[in-house]
Amino acid sequence: MVSIRFALTALVSATLAQSASAATLALSVESESIHANMPFTLSLSAKGFEEPPPAPPDLAIEGCEVTYLGVSPNVASSIQIINGRRSEWREVTFVYRWRVLAPAAGRYTIPPLQVAQAGLEANSRAASFDAAEVPSTEHMVVRMELPERPLWVGETFDATVEWLLARDVRNYEFSVPLFNLEGADVAPSPGGLGIRKVAFSAGARQVELPLSQSTFLDEGDGRSYERFAFDARVTLNRAGTVDLPPVRVVAQLRSGTSRDSWGFRRATYDLFRAEGAPRRLTVRPLPVAGRPPTFVNAIGTGFALDVQASRTVVSVGDPVELTVRLRGDGPLLGLSLPPLDGPGGLPSTHFTVPEGSVAGAVDEETSSKRFTFTVRVKSAEVREIPPLAFTFFDPSVGEYRTVTSEPVALSVGTAQLVGVDDVVAAPAVASQAARDGQPDVGGAIATLVGADMSLSAPQATLGTPWGTDDPRLLGALYGGPLIAALVSLWMTRSRGRRARNRTVRQALRTLERALDAGQPARQAVPGIVAAMRRLADVSGNDPDETSGLVEQLETRAFDPAVAAQQVPAESVAELRGIAQRWARRPAKAPAAALSIGLLATLVVLPDFAAAETSSIDAAREIYGSAIEETDRLRRVRLFANAERAFRPLAEANSDSPELQVDWGNAALGAQDAGRAVLAYRRALNAEPDNERARANLAWLRDRLPVWLPQPGDGALDSLLFWRERLAKAQLHLIGALAFGIGVLLSAPWPRRPRWLGAIAVPAFLVWALATGSALLSGDAYEDAVVVVDGVALRSADSAGASPTFANPLPGGTEVGIVEARDAWVRVALADGTRGWLAASSVQAVKPAIH
Incomplete structure (x- = not known):
């Protein structure tokens, strides 16, 4: 249907x-x-x-x-x-x-x-x-159920399209003028559990309404119908009187039966229409008198406000993340909170609040809207988050009503300084519960307790993990066994031809010795004739080609007058020419030799560039000075100098995980969470089981705001668990080696045992798993990290575009690059939220190839 x-x-x-x-x-x-x-x-x-x-x-x-x-x-x-x-x-x-x-x-x-x-x-x-004109029918009825009372502008009301059918239906199409009114918002009824959904035209878009089915008996004519109802929630945003044309439906109804070309009975369907009665709606504007300043166009019933704080023990100037959840029976999609610094909000003398409106996210499952934002406490006299006020218009009674949230108690102390003892290696915080009361990252890192701030051993700084993704070396590892296998295959397939060639060469040498013997004709001719016949037989030539010449030689051998003389030189030369032509082979290289030549060009050893160890020593020395510095501000500046010294070295040696971790630690000490996360991600990209990088990245992620989506492991990562311990280059190397072993075991070597071919199957399985894991290791988007603190995720590639995320993104936010356009990149957060960032504020985890 x-x-x-x-x-x-x-x-x-x-x-x-x-x-x-x-x-x-x-x-x-x-x-x-x-x-x-x-x-x-x-x-x-x-x-x-x-x-x-x-x-x-x-x-x-x-x-x-x-x-x-x-x-x-x-x-x-x-x-x-x-x-x-x-x-x-x-x-x-x-x-x-x-x-x-x-x-x-x-x-x-x-x-x-x-x-x-x-x-x-x-x-x-x-x-x-x-x-086309469509006839009407009494077997189909359509009508619209609407409220009989006047409505308020912005009020959401129930509307039902009722369709009665007395015959089977095949295809249908509705026209509901109410849904196409200018300024009308149409949505399915919440919780509608129809047997299926049907699309209706609603202006320039389509809305799918749930279909419910029941049996209906018309008491007027006693006819039984199948009743289909489509429930919608409609909001009219313009005041005035609306005269609605009738709702209409065109459908194919069963009209009889006929026989097809095979003689079977088939149902026939004809097109009919039905239309309801015109309707009139009165939409009244909202009253202006008595409208509170906290009214933000919320219309409905039963609204409630709930406020939660990320922590309740804070210091002056510390950020506090507030989560406001708004519930109610009314449209939530376009709702916003009243100005936070206005009446019913947070006093500006006690709190610093975000400027402008705060974006929220609708939770369809709980029929609520969640707003998350960060405020800062400005005074030690603050004892609570005061109640927030929210006003809505209740259309059932035609009045404005105001609800308030419960206050949230706070314990506010003075700010604390971080001493040198905080910069030590300690076990990483394992859970969110274990860090209750610790400050969130809001651009600065309050303490380094729990981070492993040690440097790598000098001899290990430039070390690279085993494995390679160099195309030349991988080409050699793949090409070498293929060359050997092709050589073996060529030798096996050409064994018969090479044996034949040896036999031909041996027969030719026998003939050459008989021709050069210099004996009388009666002694030389029998050997020459036998050698020519043998050469013709092994070379596949017709011996009749020399029948005339052989008869002359045999006649000479039995002629007493010339039998004692040698075979004439002309006959010897003619026989030698025929023999050499028979023994000659085409001078062309076999296909295997050509393939070997092509593959041999891949066997080129890669070259490796030497790193500047003197620059690394200088960076390590600056880092050591920062660790020993007792003044906090000087220590942060020294860490910043170390970060700038490590940065070009890390960029030039992206395959050295220990150097990447050293760079990340310097950025961490310099309060640069963005580059710290970037460095740890690059270290894990080169060596997934690097413990320092894993621990410090988990430590940093645990201190990012709780509202920030964090990346997690997918189903594919759980299935291919070995990818957590093996880098992409290592998987490529394992795959190349397994492929080479499999090729060598399955090659047709002379006198090769058959069981070697069975051993090649596990090798090829390892090759498929390792190489497939390496090829699947890339995400749908290019991984990147936000390296500038406090950037807004915008809805378009323009500095004036509206934000698409409630809060500015802190440095260290991990994203995926979806699209790049001029000086902007479109990124996706871990929860799928997308938006635009300035390209200068984002750096890719995989550095660009120079």
């Missing part, structure tokens, strides 16, 4: 005023068919234009009601980074939509349309469509 919807493209072909490849237009409808008094959506797709979208063309179809629904951009883009080179592709298609209603059956003409932008224009030719 699902209607078939598809795009009827190719209604018209686009013509261009300038270039056929510069811009195109295409018209389409999204209905199976077009019927009178049933609105349909007409779409115009424009390609080849740039943002912002061009102005929509003026569309007027004679005899039809046309309503412009808006334009939506469809952006298709991709970015690839291969060996440090980036390639980017992007295409924008602007889709303009109109709702069209043909009041009567007939043919209607769509006039030519034009879209223009900055001297570029595209034109479409005129097109036409036919609207």
